[in-house]
Amino acid sequence: MRLIESFGEWLDARLQVGTSIRETMEHRIPRETSSWFYVFGSAAFVVFILQIVTGIMLALIYVPSAGEAWSSLQTLNHNVALGWYIRALHGWGSNFMVAIVLIHMVQVFLFGAYKYPRELTWVIGVFLLLVTLGMAFTGQVLRFDQDAYWGLGIGASIASRVPGIGPWAVNLMLGGPIIAGATLSRFFALHVFVIPGLLIAFVSVHLLMVLKLGINEWPVPGRIVRKATYIKEYHALTKTDGIPFVPDAIWKDMFFAAFILLSIGLCAAYFGPFGPSGPPDPTIIQTSPRPDLFFLWLYAVLSFLPPSMETPALLIGPVVGILALVLLPFLFGEGEKSWRRRPVAVLTILLVLVALATFTHLAQHTPWSPIMDAWSGDPIPPEFLHSRSALERQGALVFQVKQCHNCHSLGDQGGKRGPALDAVAVRLTQDQLIRQVIQGGGNMPAYGKNLSPAETTALVAFLETLHPAGQQPARNASRALAIESGTSVPSSSHQ
Amino acid sequence: MTLPGGFTRRDVLMKIGILLNGIVAAILAVPIVRYLLSPVARGRKGGYESWVPLGNLEQFPSGQTRLATYRNPIVNPTDGDTAEIACWVRNVDGQNFQVFAINCAHLGCPVRWFPQSSLFMCPCHGGAYYQDGSRASGPPERGLFEYHYRIESGRLFINAGEMPTPGSPTASNIVTEIRPCV
Numbered sequence: 001m002r003l004i005e006s007f008g009e010w011l012d013a014r015l016q017v018g019t020s021i022r023e024t025m026e027h028r029i030p031r032e033t034s035s036w037f038y039v040f041g042s043a044a045f046v047v048f049i050l051q052i053v054t055g056i057m058l059a060l061i062y063v064p065s066a067g068e069a070w071s072s073l074q075t076l077n078h079n080v081a082l083g084w085y086i087r088a089l090h091g092w093g094s095n096f097m098v099a100i101v102l103i104h105m106v107q108v109f110l111f112g113a114y115k116y117p118r119e120l121t122w123v124i125g126v127f128l129l130l131v132t133l134g135m136a137f138t139g140q141v142l143r144f145d146q147d148a149y150w151g152l153g154i155g156a157s158i159a160s161r162v163p164g165i166g167p168w169a170v171n172l173m174l175g176g177p178i179i180a181g182a183t184l185s186r187f188f189a190l191h192v193f194v195i196p197g198l199l200i201a202f203v204s205v206h207l208l209m210v211l212k213l214g215i216n217e218w219p220v221p222g223r224i225v226r227k228a229t230y231i232k233e234y235h236a237l238t239k240t241d242g243i244p245f246v247p248d249a250i251w252k253d254m255f256f257a258a259f260i261l262l263s264i265g266l267c268a269a270y271f272g273p274f275g276p277s278g279p280p281d282p283t284i285i286q287t288s289p290r291p292d293l294f295f296l297w298l299y300a301v302l303s304f305l306p307p308s309m310e311t312p313a314l315l316i317g318p319v320v321g322i323l324a325l326v327l328l329p330f331l332f333g334e335g336e337k338s339w340r341r342r343p344v345a346v347l348t349i350l351l352v353l354v355a356l357a358t359f360t361h362l363a364q365h366t367p368w369s370p371i372m373d374a375w376s377g378d379p380i381p382p383e384f385l386h387s388r389s390a391l392e393r394q395g396a397l398v399f400q401v402k403q404c405h406n407c408h409s410l411g412d413q414g415g416k417r418g419p420a421l422d423a424v425a426v427r428l429t430q431d432q433l434i435r436q437v438i439q440g441g442g443n444m445p446a447y448g449k450n451l452s453p454a455e456t457t458a459l460v461a462f463l464e465t466l467h468p469a470g471q472q473p474a475r476n477a478s479r480a481l482a483i484e485s486g487t488s489v490p491s492s493s494h495q
Numbered sequence: 496m497t498l499p500g501g502f503t504r505r506d507v508l509m510k511i512g513i514l515l516n517g518i519v520a521a522i523l524a525v526p527i528v529r530y531l532l533s534p535v536a537r538g539r540k541g542g543y544e545s546w547v548p549l550g551n552l553e554q555f556p557s558g559q560t561r562l563a564t565y566r567n568p569i570v571n572p573t574d575g576d577t578a579e580i581a582c583w584v585r586n587v588d589g590q591n592f593q594v595f596a597i598n599c600a601h602l603g604c605p606v607r608w609f610p611q612s613s614l615f616m617c618p619c620h621g622g623a624y625y626q627d628g629s630r631a632s633g634p635p636e637r638g639l640f641e642y643h644y645r646i647e648s649g650r651l652f653i654n655a656g657e658m659p660t661p662g663s664p665t666a667s668n669i670v671t672e673i674r675p676c677v
Contacts (some may be wrong), residue, residue, distance in 0.1 A: 065573040065575070066510075066573055066574050066575045066576075066577045067572075067573050067575025067576070067577075068573075068575065069576060070672070086625075125519070149577065150603070150604050150605065153598060153602070153603030153604065153658070154602040154603055154604070154619070156603060156658060156660050157598075157601070157602040157603040157660045157661055158602065159660075159662075160660030160661050160662030161661055161662050162662070164611050166660070166662030167660070167662055168535045170658070170662070171534040171535045171581045172532070172534055172535055172661075174530075174534070175534050175571065175657070176542075176543075176571075177534075177543035177567075177569060177656055177657035177658060178567055178569075178578075178580065178656075178657065179577055179658065180567070180570075180571065180573075180574040180577045180578055181571045181573030181574040181575070181577070182534070182571065183577075258552065279576060280574070280575075280576060280577055281576035281577075281579065281604070282577060282579060282580055282581060282597070283562075283564045283576075283579045283580070283581040284609075285581055285597060285605035285606075285607060287605065288618040288619070289604055289618070289619060292607070298620075299620075302601075302602065302622060302634070303619075303620035303634060304622055305634070307636045308636075309635055310636070311661075358501060358665065368620060368621040368633075369617075369618055369619065369620065369621045370618075370623070371618065372584050372607060372617050372618055375609075375611075400612050402611055402612040403609050403611060403612040403616075404612075404617065406609075417621050440631070440632070443632040443633065444632060445614055445623050445625065445631035445632050446625075446631070447612065448591065449613065449625075449626075450612055450613040450614075451648070
């Protein structure tokens with residue numbers, strides 16, 4: 001023990017950092033800031049350290065070559081002792097890191113911590129969110145499988161829409177004309193050198209500012225932030241009602257960090273690593289690429305935007321979003337901090353949360369995509385075929401063979417791209433059914449060229465049977481009238 | 496020593512030092528920027544595209560649409576399987592062909608051909624195209640990307656080499672009918 005102490009003294013006599021480290025650790029913070037709400041920033045930092053450590057370990061085996069990356073992941077999963085677990089830790093660590101950074105941001109926003117004098121701390125925090133998402137996206141590319149390959153295609157297609165420099169942006173992003181070896185190499189450089197470098201730099205500045213400016217005090221309704229008086233008030237608060245960060249406050253950060261690390265470790269052990277899915281061979285087209293969890297909402301938005309709005313929304317949306325985040329502390333740098341007095345802030349968070357959750361949920365079910373094998377894999381439920389005529393059953397066959405089932409569901413089986421047809425006969429008359437099948441419309445392709453008249457007749461006969469037992473199918477009243485008048489006056493022609 | 500104007504000799508030397516480093520940085524920036532822009536510069540000068548064979552005409556029966564693959568004309572040793580590209584070949588009537596890119600015109604996912612309903616469908620965001628490549632439904636703003644083709648001594652060639660994207664110059668060269676949403 002004495003030996004360690006004297007070595008420490010020897011070291012500090014040369015390094016000369018002991019005093020400033022002690023001062024930093026023991027700096028006074030407002031008593032109420034020692035709260036379970038203030039643990040997310042440090043937890044994000046701890047997860048970042050975990051990502052660095054596991055990332056370096058993965059780099060010992062991983063080969064950043066388009067020809068070998070996928071098989072090196074297989075090696076990690078199957079041939080290296082606990083390679084799968086390190087991959088799982090890195091993958092789950094990534095998800096936790098994005099989640100914690102987002103929670104941290106919401107907490108900072110609701111507690112008004114971005115207000116004077118911490119505007120720049122917030123702006124750097126926005127950059128940190130962006131580089132964290134950048135890490136998540138580039139990391140998904142390094143898991144060089146089918147999803148990564150086609151995900152890059154989506155990225156390139158978005159980049160190509162930038163007016164003027166679109167094609168150049170694509171070549172720069174891909175490192176050439178197609179997604180290939182050069183593409184993976186540059187995403188490797190981004191994921192391993194460039195973005196982590198930025199992350200470390202931003203984290204350092206972010207942390208330095210938190211220390212220099214002091215951690216945000218607990219927001220009290222009615223305690224207004226004014227540029228003229230804030231700093232004096234803050235110092236008075238830490239003097240009269242402050243506690244040293246170490247050891248009075250840090251234990252909560254430590255407990256929470258340990259809890260998060262344990263959760264990551266358990267998730268990794270229980271759920272295992274992410275992928276890789278199929279090999280990145282672009283000639284294998286039997287694939288339904290999906291992005292990772294935190295980009296699913298974007299995937300859903302891309303399918304719901306009307307075509308004409310897509311390019312503007314893709315190119316202007318992010319700029320507006322980032323600008324709004326960066327400008328926030330400069331527009332609302334003073335005033336109330338407490339979320340109890342900021343209903344608009346609370347509603348904004350709720351709105352964003354509900355929107356993101358809804359889009360993410362939708363993207364997990366992709367109701368906008370045809371189910372590619374429903375026509376051959378999902379049979380028509382028997383109740384839709386029971387006591388039907390031969391013609392109607394022939395129509396059911398046409399329904400399967402012509403892939404109608406890929407987009408339309410019957411008895412909850414099949415695609416959700418188009419409306420469910422369980423009761424279509426109630427909505428559409430025979431004429432309307434024929435018109436819809438032949439001409440399409442409302443986002444349905446026209447089948448006029450692909451169906452013979454006999455097939456159309458059979459299909460429509462089948463569709464006309466699709467109505468609930470107690471409900472009459474739709475009928476054209478005027479037509480019935482015409483037929484009626486035709487039968488009452490046999491001589492008149494109603495052709 | 497103080498020079499006229501209040502500068503000291505060391506002030507001037509420091510400024511010259513900054514200037515020297517600035518000049519050297521600018522000189523070194525030229526090869527660095529040129530290196531970084533090499534994917535763009537190469538593409539503009541010679542172009543990435545050239546004629547690649549898809550196979551004998553017998554592989555593409557009249558009236559049918561078949562999947563074909565080719566090796567990208569520009570390949571690097573580390574490309575692996577990614578240099579193998581797929582495309583859809585439609586033999587319209589035995590004389591005329593259409594060769595469609597595998598990439599959906601929306602965001603590049605691989606479209607699949609369904610001969611029974613004569614539709615191309617995309618698994619990502621639900622785009623659908625008719626057999627002639629024109630837009631049928633969904634988010635795409637246009638029809639499928641089409642390659643220029645030619646037939647030489649019984650073999651089908653296409654002019655390919657760059658991934659088609661909505662903004663690429665090759666994509667806009669090709670006249671593909673954009674059908675209004677009916």
